[in-house]
Amino acid sequence: MNITIRKALDEDSRQIWGLMRELAIFDKYIDTFAITPEVVREKGFQKQPPDFYCLVASDNDLIVGILVYYFLPFTAQNLPAIYMKELYVDRNYRGHKIGEKLMVALKDEAIMNNCLQIKWTVAP
Numbered sequence: 001m002n003i004t005i006r007k008a009l010d011e012d013s014r015q016i017w018g019l020m021r022e023l024a025i026f027d028k029y030i031d032t033f034a035i036t037p038e039v040v041r042e043k044g045f046q047k048q049p050p051d052f053y054c055l056v057a058s059d060n061d062l063i064v065g066i067l068v069y070y071f072l073p074f075t076a077q078n079l080p081a082i083y084m085k086e087l088y089v090d091r092n093y094r095g096h097k098i099g100e101k102l103m104v105a106l107k108d109e110a111i112m113n114n115c116l117q118i119k120w121t122v123a124p
Contacts, residue, residue, distance in 0.1 A: 001059055003098055005105045008054035008066075010045040013037050015063040016054055023088040027123050052085065055105050057098045065089040067102040069109075075116060082110045084120035 008016060017037040024033035043051040057065030068086040075081050084106060089098045110118050 001093075001096065003064070003093075003096065003101065004058050005101050006056060006058065008044070008056045010041060012054075012056055012063055013041040013045065016040050016044075016056065016066055019063065019066045019088050019090065020068075020086065022090070023086055026088070053109075055102055055109070057089065057093075057102055059093070064093040065098045065102055067106055069106060071113065071115070072119070077116050079116040080113060081117040081119055082106065082113070082115050084118060087120075 014037045017035060017040045020035055020040070021030070021033060024030040024035075044054060052068050052070045054069070055067040056063045066086065066088055067084065069082050069084050072081040072083055087099055087102060089102075106118060109115075
């Protein structure tokens with residue numbers, strides 16, 4: 001296993017969507033899941049600025065984890081924040097600290113963009 005963490009690319013859209021769909025099944029909201037690979041490509045890569053950003057964990061060419069985030073440009077401290085929307089690791093790759101590696105990469109992204117905070121919510 002050779003895990004690499006990197007920013008997602010347009011050509012990753014279908015695999016990102018697959019993991020988003022797995023998360024929707026896991027968190028039991030698949031009945032309302034309205035995302036398609038085309039929506040991922042359009043909203044995350046073709047639109048400027050994009051509606052979301054994504055970090056991926058890949059094992060060679062296979063994407064095995066995603067961390068979807070977006071920027072909150074204005075906070076009470078007049079500094080941006082990052083909001084982590086989704087974190088998901090394929091069940092066959094869990095237990096290898098891939099989620100932790102994605103979170104560290106998000107922290108680096110926050111520092112690089114002068115963000116004061118990383119925010120997220122967790123489903124019950």
